[in-house]
Amino acid sequence: MDNTASIRLESFELEIADIMEADLASLHALSLAVGWPHRPQDWTTVLSLGRGIVARDSIGRVLGSAMRFDHDPHFATVGMVITSPRLQAQGAGRTMMEHILEGIGDRRLGLNATRQARQLYTSLGFQREATVYQCQGEAVVPPGPDRSVEGSLVHLPSAPWDEIVALDARGYGALRHRTLDALRPLSAGTALVRDGRVVAYALCRPFGRGHVVGPVVAATDCDAIAVMRPHVESHAGTFLRIDTRQKGGAFAQFVLSCGMTIFDTVTSMSLNGRWTSLHPEAGEPMVYGLATQALS
Structure with missing residues (x-):
């Protein structure tokens, strides 16, 4: 998974960086921006268990994230895929997912998709299985x-x-x-x-x-x-x-x-x-x- 790249969108350019380079306050602010309830402590837990990327603008603001959690050699889950309201219509989610999926090979993957993200995951080959309440x-x-x-x-x-x-x-x-x-x-x-x-x-x-x-x-x-x-x-x-x-x-x-x-x-x-x-x-x-x- 290559954690260094850039995305040129319609009006600005984003840098892809390792999620561990982002400070906790920025990640917490990102999840708050989309209404997720995660506390800084909850972010600390997921950061200790997975690896991932963030998308940052030219002045270093974190506008997106995605993580992968490798549970065993044959199975992993994807989560904490967040794009700020500013990016949701710009296609940044697909680029971040492509980074997360690099090198996955034939390993099984699971994720839980929000309504807004289901179409993206379907286009990447994911199959619907069940509803989580x-x-x-x-x-x-x-x-x-x-x-x-x-x-x-x-x-x-x-x-x-x-x-x-x-x-x-x-x-x-x-x-x-x-x-x-x-x-x-x-x-x-x-x-x-x-x-x-x-x-x-x-x-x-x-x-x-x-x-x-x-x-x-x-x-x-x-x-x-x-x-x-x-x-x-x-x-x-x-x-x-x-x-x-x-x-x-x-x-x-x-x-x-x-x-x-x-x-x-x-x-x-x-x-x-x-x-x-x-x-x-x-x-x-x-x-x-x-x-x-x-x-x-």
């Missing part, structure tokens, strides 16, 4: 727990981390231990243990306007609810968010009952092979809650 609001204490759920809840740091990482890899379809290791010290966590093994887990951490629950990985709606419930209870009366691909069913209904209504949607898309799994084989885990829309 950004659910958020002031959390309310959820209905009583389902007494039929078997197993015991274990909280971090007591929960067996290696088992959580292994379960996540099965549900996510790639080993993203670097991401999970970075989120671990920032998060409260719950794991559901049944017959001596972890069958579901959920993390919750500060993000944006409040807290976000994610990742959430489980094999059934009931198990996903069981590991999410303690985080909702802990944050009742405060702003809470979850990004999920679950449109209906018990889990989606639970999220709604907790005061988190659908605020926005994005579209999960893939290149070089399918990414998401909404209907795994019986007993196999799946992602109920994303880590973030960038990291997924």
